[in-house]
Amino acid sequence: MLEVNxxxxxxxxxxxxxxxxxxVQPGKVTVLLGRNGVGKTTLxxxxxxxxxxxxxxxxxEGMPIHQATPFERARAGxxxxxxxREIFSRLTVQENLSMGLAYKSASTPVPPELFELFPVLKQMxxxxxxxxxxxxxxxxxxxxxLAAKPKxxxxxxxxxxxQPSIIKDIGRVIRMLxxxxxxxxxxxxxxxxxxxxxAQELADDYAVMERGSVVARGKGCDMEAKGVxxxxxx
Numbered sequence: 001m002l003e004v005n006x007x008x009x010x011x012x013x014x015x016x017x018x019x020x021x022x023x024v025q026p027g028k029v030t031v032l033l034g035r036n037g038v039g040k041t042t043l044x045x046x047x048x049x050x051x052x053x054x055x056x057x058x059x060x061e062g063m064p065i066h067q068a069t070p071f072e073r074a075r076a077g078x079x080x081x082x083x084x085r086e087i088f089s090r091l092t093v094q095e096n097l098s099m100g101l102a103y104k105s106a107s108t109p110v111p112p113e114l115f116e117l118f119p120v121l122k123q124m125x126x127x128x129x130x131x132x133x134x135x136x137x138x139x140x141x142x143x144x145x146l147a148a149k150p151k152x153x154x155x156x157x158x159x160x161x162x163q164p165s166i167i168k169d170i171g172r173v174i175r176m177l178x179x180x181x182x183x184x185x186x187x188x189x190x191x192x193x194x195x196x197x198x199a200q201e202l203a204d205d206y207a208v209m210e211r212g213s214v215v216a217r218g219k220g221c222d223m224e225a226k227g228v229x230x231x232x233x234x
Contacts, residue, residue: 001026001188002047002152007056007066009046016042018212019056023205024152027186029178031199031220033232034209040192041083043209044156047190048080049073060152075103079150083157083192085141089130093121096129096140100147113182114143117173135166142173152188153177159195167198174202196229208232 002024009017017039024030034040045051047058049070058066065073074080079100087096097110115122118139124132129140138158145153155174159167177187193199199206203220208231218226 001061003059005057007053009042009053016212020214022207024188024190026188027178028204029189029191029202030205031203032192032207033199038209039212040209041156044154044192077151079145079153081141081145081155081158085137087129087137087140090128092126092128093140094125096144097147100144110147114146118143135162138162149182154190156192159198171198171202196232
């Protein structure tokens with residue numbers, strides 16, 4: 001579904017991403033792990049077109065997208081949940097969800113399936129996003145990204161600062177999206193995470209980054225045997 005081939009990216013004179021290659025399969029959860037500052041968030045920004053790449057290629061469903069704008073990538077079927085959630089704090093939950101449909105026609109409704117995934121949001125439709133708890137805001141950010149029913153969902157550290165009960169709910173939703181999807185369309189997931197146990201539980205495939213490069217990759221079931229926990233330990 002998503003294929004990243006030998007991409008490089010620089011900030012000024014600093015070489016941030018070094019020949020990074022990565023694949024995400026439909027209906028599979030690929031986890032990307034690494035310590036702070038190794039380039040994970042920069043990679044996701046490159047995938048979404050928020051930061052240009054210097055060289056290499058990004059292909060989605062067989063089509064090159066590395067020169068596409070962010071909205072063209074969203075329209076192609078890529079949803080993005082950024083680190084820090086970045087919801088609109090002054091807008092209501094309903095309005096935040098509607099923002100996920102910005103490139104659809106004005107009459108497009110918010111999919112009712114979102115409220116099955118995150119029941120708490122249905123109870124808070126008229127509450128402002130800034131009045132939600134951190135965990136509720138994270139659920140809102142994921143639901144907003146899912147509103148347009150993407151084929152690929154990219155999440156940047158969704159467990160950061162979240163209480164354990166909601167982490168379990170988010171993990172359940174991620175697994176369900178990969179296994180069953182929305183409207184029967186299984187979703188490919190790229191999950192950037194530092195919480196190792198959460199990542200291992202969900203991973204079908206994994207990759208580990210160090211100093212801007214992918215230094216290890218494999219099947220999720222092999223993470224313990226391959227010593228991935230030690231590779232990402234702080």
